Amino acid sequence: MPKPRPPQEILPLTPPVFHILLALAGEERHGYGIMQDVAQQTDGALQLGPGTLYGCLKRMLAAGLVEESGERRDPALDDERRRYYRMTALGKRTVRAEAQRLAGAVTVAMAKLAGENA
Amino acid sequence: MTSESNVVGGFCRLYSALLYAYPPDFRRQYGRPMEQLFRDRCRDLARSSGRLRLLLFAVQMMSDWLSTVVREGAAALRPAGRHSGYRSSVTEWAGSILIYLFATTTLVQAYVIPTGSMEGNLLVGDHILVDRVTYSDPGPLGRHILPYRDVERGDIVALLYPEDIRETYVKRIIGLPGDRIHLKNGQVIRNGRRLVEPYVQHIAAFPDPYRDNFPQSPGIFTTPRGRDMLEHDVSNGEVIVPPGMLFALGDNRDNSLDSRYWGFVPRGYVVGKPLLVYWSYDAPTADLQEWTWHHAIDLAEHFLTRTRWKRTFLAPRSQAAEEIGGAQ
Numbered sequence: 001m002p003k004p005r006p007p008q009e010i011l012p013l014t015p016p017v018f019h020i021l022l023a024l025a026g027e028e029r030h031g032y033g034i035m036q037d038v039a040q041q042t043d044g045a046l047q048l049g050p051g052t053l054y055g056c057l058k059r060m061l062a063a064g065l066v067e068e069s070g071e072r073r074d075p076a077l078d079d080e081r082r083r084y085y086r087m088t089a090l091g092k093r094t095v096r097a098e099a100q101r102l103a104g105a106v107t108v109a110m111a112k113l114a115g116e117n118a
Numbered sequence: 119m120t121s122e123s124n125v126v127g128g129f130c131r132l133y134s135a136l137l138y139a140y141p142p143d144f145r146r147q148y149g150r151p152m153e154q155l156f157r158d159r160c161r162d163l164a165r166s167s168g169r170l171r172l173l174l175f176a177v178q179m180m181s182d183w184l185s186t187v188v189r190e191g192a193a194a195l196r197p198a199g200r201h202s203g204y205r206s207s208v209t210e211w212a213g214s215i216l217i218y219l220f221a222t223t224t225l226v227q228a229y230v231i232p233t234g235s236m237e238g239n240l241l242v243g244d245h246i247l248v249d250r251v252t253y254s255d256p257g258p259l260g261r262h263i264l265p266y267r268d269v270e271r272g273d274i275v276a277l278l279y280p281e282d283i284r285e286t287y288v289k290r291i292i293g294l295p296g297d298r299i300h301l302k303n304g305q306v307i308r309n310g311r312r313l314v315e316p317y318v319q320h321i322a323a324f325p326d327p328y329r330d331n332f333p334q335s336p337g338i339f340t341t342p343r344g345r346d347m348l349e350h351d352v353s354n355g356e357v358i359v360p361p362g363m364l365f366a367l368g369d370n371r372d373n374s375l376d377s378r379y380w381g382f383v384p385r386g387y388v389v390g391k392p393l394l395v396y397w398s399y400d401a402p403t404a405d406l407q408e409w410t411w412h413h414a415i416d417l418a419e420h421f422l423t424r425t426r427w428k429r430t431f432l433a434p435r436s437q438a439a440e441e442i443g444g445a446q
Contacts, residue, residue: 030151031151031152031154031155032154032155032158032159035155035159047178049179049181049182049183049186050133050151050152050153050155050156050179050182051140051182051183051185051186051187051190052182052185053152054144054148054151054152054155055144055186055189055190057148058144058147058148077158080154082151082154
């Protein structure tokens with residue numbers, strides 16, 4: 001396992017990674033739950049395919065942003081056992097730093113574009 | 119089972135097969151949850167229906183698959199510990215296009231079956247992948263590495279139509295160089311032995327004494343190469359396959375234009391061996407030979423209902439015929 005790096009070094013996050021972290025902010029979820037939540041966050045603009053989702057999770061696990069929290073059934077879905085993921089403390093710091101970075105970018109953008117629309 | 123869950127099942131099977139393109143480690147680790155996720159999304163889709171959404175879903179899944187296969191493949195090749203630059207989707211796409219081009223030109227090639235001459239085994243509208251490696255002689259050294267073998271009697275092969283090599287036909291090999299062949303009442307007699315061919319179907323659309331008693335009573339459909347064969351390679355009422363040539367017939371024996379009509383196939387014209395049917399779609403012959411708007415619309419409308427799901431991933435089998443009777 002590589003040494004977890006400080007948040008600033010992995011910023012900016014790609015949109016899938018950012019939204020996956022947000023999906024895990026409130027609670028732990030399985031793959032399908034993450035995908036649904038990301039779709040909701042983005043008004044359906046970001047539909048994660050299986051390859052993208054699990055590819056990201058693999059790298060996020062390696063970077064220490066998330067961790068697996070065991071396998072169990074989802075009472076709302078069916079029968080099958082699903083693998084759940086939750087955010088680590090490092091993940092929380094990272095997504096917060098990214099949100100701040102984005103907020104800064106939005107402020108700059110607003111200031112620059114305000115004159116144009118007038 | 120409803121037709122809906124059939125379709126979902128078909129999609130899921132297809133996806134499970136596609137997972138084999140990922141590196142083994144990744145597949146072992148995430149294959150099962152990926153299948154789960156795919157199935158959940160299929161179910162969502164089945165509830166909402168709508169053809170446009172289905173098309174969108176298919177496009178999305180294919181691009182997800184293609185780009186992540188390349189990304190994970192590249193990640194698996196890189197030495198561990200190094201951070202991957204996974205943001206560069208441009209290089210990923212360039213990579214997948216290169217792999218695709220290499221694979222489709224030298225390893226496998228896709229063809230569609232346009233006519234019913236192999237009916238019984240291959241239907242009109244079967245889209246097949248042809249393995250181009252097996253029958254191409256790689257030279258004395260390559261033989262030890264590549265799965266080369268020569269064409270044998272009973273093999274189904276894809277071949278270039280000798281009269282017009284822009285067309286590709288799929289036929290069964292009946293005669294190798296030196297074989298003596300004739301037909302009697304529709305039965306093939308090779309080197310004096312009658313063949314029992316379980317793969318053949320006889321559904322005569324019209325009477326043709328030439329077709330059933332080849333090479334007697336020359337017919338009207340023979341091409342220049344066919345007439346050349348009748349002129350030079352017949353002795354005692356049998357054709358003798360010359361060196362370097364093959365004799366090929368269709369399984370739909372009474373409704374097939376084959377070596378009886380257009381002569382021998384040069385060995386070099388054998389393109390490869392049909393591997394599997396990757397998609398089977400019930401469409402008229404003309405639509406399969408040329409892409410038209412009509413066909414595209416038909417496809418969008420009837421993709422689910424006219425796709426023969428049961429034929430997906432079916433492999434055409436080579437089968438040797440049993441020989442009856444003593445050699446003469």
